[in-house]
Amino acid sequence: MNDHSPSEASDVPPSSAGQMVVPPAQGLATSPGEPLADGPTENQKRQLLTGGAARGLSAIPTSPTQLAWRELRKNRVAVWSGVLLLFLYLIALLAPFLAPYDPQDQVPGTLSSATFHPPMRLRFRELNGKFHLRPFVYGTRQGFTPLREIIYATDPAVIHPVRFFVPGAPYRLFGLIPTSIHLFGVENGGRIFLLGSDEYGRDYLSRLLFGAQISLSVGLVAILITFSLGMLVGGIAGYYGGVTDNIIMRGCEVLMSIPDFYLLLALAAALPATLSPVAVYLLIIIILSFIGWAGMARIIRGMVLSVREREYVEAGRALGLSDLKIIRRHVLPSTFTYAIVAATLAVPGYILGEAGLSFLGLGIRDPMASWGNMLSAAQNITTLTSRPWILAPGVMIFITTLAFNFLGDGLRDALDPKSRKLG
Amino acid sequence: MLLYILRRLLLMIPLVIGISLISFGVMQLAPGDYVDQLRQNPSIKPETLARLREDFGLDQPAYKQYGLWLYRAVVYRDFGESFTYHQPAFTLIKSRLYYTFLLSFWSSLLAWLLAIPLGIYAATHRNSFLDRILNFGAFAGVSLPSFFVALLALMVAQQSGWFPVGGAQSENYDKLPQIGKILDTAHHLILPTLVLGIGGVAGLMRQMRGNLLDVLSDNYILAARARGLSERAVIWKHATRNAINPLLTLAGYQLSGLLAGAALVENVMAWPGLGRLLLESVQSLDLYVSMASFVMGAALLVLGNLVADLLLVATDPRIKLG
Numbered sequence: 001m002n003d004h005s006p007s008e009a010s011d012v013p014p015s016s017a018g019q020m021v022v023p024p025a026q027g028l029a030t031s032p033g034e035p036l037a038d039g040p041t042e043n044q045k046r047q048l049l050t051g052g053a054a055r056g057l058s059a060i061p062t063s064p065t066q067l068a069w070r071e072l073r074k075n076r077v078a079v080w081s082g083v084l085l086l087f088l089y090l091i092a093l094l095a096p097f098l099a100p101y102d103p104q105d106q107v108p109g110t111l112s113s114a115t116f117h118p119p120m121r122l123r124f125r126e127l128n129g130k131f132h133l134r135p136f137v138y139g140t141r142q143g144f145t146p147l148r149e150i151i152y153a154t155d156p157a158v159i160h161p162v163r164f165f166v167p168g169a170p171y172r173l174f175g176l177i178p179t180s181i182h183l184f185g186v187e188n189g190g191r192i193f194l195l196g197s198d199e200y201g202r203d204y205l206s207r208l209l210f211g212a213q214i215s216l217s218v219g220l221v222a223i224l225i226t227f228s229l230g231m232l233v234g235g236i237a238g239y240y241g242g243v244t245d246n247i248i249m250r251g252c253e254v255l256m257s258i259p260d261f262y263l264l265l266a267l268a269a270a271l272p273a274t275l276s277p278v279a280v281y282l283l284i285i286i287i288l289s290f291i292g293w294a295g296m297a298r299i300i301r302g303m304v305l306s307v308r309e310r311e312y313v314e315a316g317r318a319l320g321l322s323d324l325k326i327i328r329r330h331v332l333p334s335t336f337t338y339a340i341v342a343a344t345l346a347v348p349g350y351i352l353g354e355a356g357l358s359f360l361g362l363g364i365r366d367p368m369a370s371w372g373n374m375l376s377a378a379q380n381i382t383t384l385t386s387r388p389w390i391l392a393p394g395v396m397i398f399i400t401t402l403a404f405n406f407l408g409d410g411l412r413d414a415l416d417p418k419s420r421k422l423g
Numbered sequence: 424m425l426l427y428i429l430r431r432l433l434l435m436i437p438l439v440i441g442i443s444l445i446s447f448g449v450m451q452l453a454p455g456d457y458v459d460q461l462r463q464n465p466s467i468k469p470e471t472l473a474r475l476r477e478d479f480g481l482d483q484p485a486y487k488q489y490g491l492w493l494y495r496a497v498v499y500r501d502f503g504e505s506f507t508y509h510q511p512a513f514t515l516i517k518s519r520l521y522y523t524f525l526l527s528f529w530s531s532l533l534a535w536l537l538a539i540p541l542g543i544y545a546a547t548h549r550n551s552f553l554d555r556i557l558n559f560g561a562f563a564g565v566s567l568p569s570f571f572v573a574l575l576a577l578m579v580a581q582q583s584g585w586f587p588v589g590g591a592q593s594e595n596y597d598k599l600p601q602i603g604k605i606l607d608t609a610h611h612l613i614l615p616t617l618v619l620g621i622g623g624v625a626g627l628m629r630q631m632r633g634n635l636l637d638v639l640s641d642n643y644i645l646a647a648r649a650r651g652l653s654e655r656a657v658i659w660k661h662a663t664r665n666a667i668n669p670l671l672t673l674a675g676y677q678l679s680g681l682l683a684g685a686a687l688v689e690n691v692m693a694w695p696g697l698g699r700l701l702l703e704s705v706q707s708l709d710l711y712v713s714m715a716s717f718v719m720g721a722a723l724l725v726l727g728n729l730v731a732d733l734l735l736v737a738t739d740p741r742i743k744l745g
Binding site for chain 2: 256266267269360384394404
């Protein structure tokens with residue numbers, strides 16, 4: 001986009017460049033302290049100047065990117081969604097440090113087993129009213145029902161103070177720095193289950209944090225692949241037209257006529273059971289992007305079709321640039337804004353797709369944790385009703401997709417001037 | 424009109440063949456075949472396995488298997504036989520298709536009946552408190568994973584006892600009189616319909632609101648108001664009708680999402696639909712059943728798109744059949 005916008009702006013009379021860029025109503029609001037009376041204000045001055053000169057006034061946002069950024073910042077929900085997403089990805093990145101245990105750790109500590117241990121309450125005050133500055137959790141007493149089901153009860157006699165920066169399971173931070181320090185934990189053989197545990201007695205919070213790594217990265221990587229593939233194929237189809245276009249588009253149509261989740265199901269079910277969890281993870285990403293690229297390619301093609309008739313593409317051809325260079329440098333960038341918005345709005349689809357597959361047992365496999373496969377234990381109706389904490393990953397999926405949808409919506413409003421008039 | 428429909432139907436043929444080819448290819452990707460699974464059972468003799476493989480035609484090279492399947496499907500309308508159920512795949516699918524159709528139909532009806540009035544309200548009361556609530560609700564509805572909602576619904580059903588926990592029929596279904604059978608299915612249908620409908624409402628409502636806002640800023644609305652028409656007449660007779668049109672095209676596209684959502688809901692809530700059959704058959708490598716479910720799902724989608732296009736032509740005189 002930035003490649004050709006300067007030349008465009010200086011060639012085109014200010015009526016189209018200058019005024020589109022300056023929304024008179026809210027452009028550079030005069031601050032209260034500024035003198036209003038003498039001479040034209042900054043705002044008026046800017047409107048008088050033509051495109052090239054207007055950029056001479058520094059600190060005034062004039063590029064489309066800056067303008068979109070300003071527009072986006074006005075949408076508070078979108079900004080907070082963006083912040084929340086950054087926060088979630090940061091958490092995923094720091095998961096090994098933030099999680100008290102290794103996600104596959106089944107050690108029950110001093111307990112005989114920790115299957116479906118309920119969440120523990122973080123306390124500051126003992127039941128007898130004694131206050132501690134350091135948070136603590138009570139220990140657990142275990143018993144068995146006549147049907148050999150474990151029941152748990154808090155044991156007020158045992159207090160496990162929560163310690164910070166405690167040594168635990170070794171890991172590599174960011175995959176590089178070997179360490180074994182965890183943000184928090186308890187000592188003396190106790191276990192802390194802030195979110196409860198799963199059927200194998202693994203800490204649910206730790207699995208949730210590690211699951212974030214999988215669930216959040218799947219969407220992002222898949223969209224990158226879809227994006228590049230869609231841009232490439234759509235660009236080629238739109239630019240060359242004719243037979244090439246026809247063949248590619250018919251192929252896309254066939255692919256799009258299959259209900260995508262059906263195809264997803266079938267492809268995921270075809271993965272052999274002997275694959276390693278990492279290989280499955282990579283293949284799931286590839287399958288997800290394979291489903292999505294056709295729709296993306298079709299839309300990009302439509303945009304390229306209209307762009308390639310523009311004068312600057314003609315000029316590129318006259319200058320003897322190669323086709324590939326024209327597509328890459330001049331045609332595709334102008335479809336970029338659209339693609340960014342479409343990508344942001346498509347990520348939730350991939351996250352939900354992965355979650356749905358893993359939930360059905362076709363996606364990410366145990367012992368690897370993903371938000372989807374953590375939920376699959378909830379398919380058992382007694383588990384679902386008596387251990388509601390296992391629904392926590394569903395809440396995380398919801399929050400993440402909601403944030404992506406809000407951010408995408410905000411981006412669309414900010415990047416597409418046509419939609420600005422509507423609320 | 425008739426000619427147009429005929430041409431669209433003709434165009435479906437290569438499409439469906441392409442889809443069947445893809446589904447066959449996908450099934451070939453899976454390692455092994457149905458008979459390989461039986462091999463793990465030591466009580467079945469190797470000779471029996473070999474005979475079974477021959478019976479199913481699994482000993483033939485892949486292109487022959489596909490060619491034979493296509494030939495039978497076209498000439499005898501025989502879509503092969505299920506390895507597991509020993510029934511023609513088509514018979515198996517017919518009953519499942521009925522249940523998926525039932526679920527999709529009622530949940531889309533629910534979605535439309537709720538979304539249109541809500542969208543109109545949101546557009547005419549733009550930026551009001553309720554509009555903001557609805558807007559947030561719509562985002563939430565789109566972002567909720569359908570299987571998660573299905574789980575919550577099952578939880579409600581289990582704890583309240585108002586609804587059956589999954590399935591499509593009660594145990595005593597066969598003994599019920601005709602009217603009882605209908606009521607029983609309806610009772611089982613309520614929760615899955617609600618679960619699937621919620622996602623649909625959200626998307627449609629936002630679209631309706633946006634369309635109506637677009638239309639309301641048009642000149643002919645200004646003209647209608649200038650003529651002194653009541654606000655009610657302006658909104659309902661002039662604006663709404665034009666705002667609904669783009670939704671019809673959208674409905675065709677949403678069908679894919681509907682089927683996807685239905686597949687998940689069916690699997691969570693034990694609804695005996697097409698998505699569930701597909702999952703079962705794909706997992707047990709029941710080749711012809713999964714191919715047939717695939718093709719049926721795709722045919723449903725393509726036909727849905729055609730219906731959406733025809734509806735659009737019927738409601739919008741500006742569009743001519745091309």
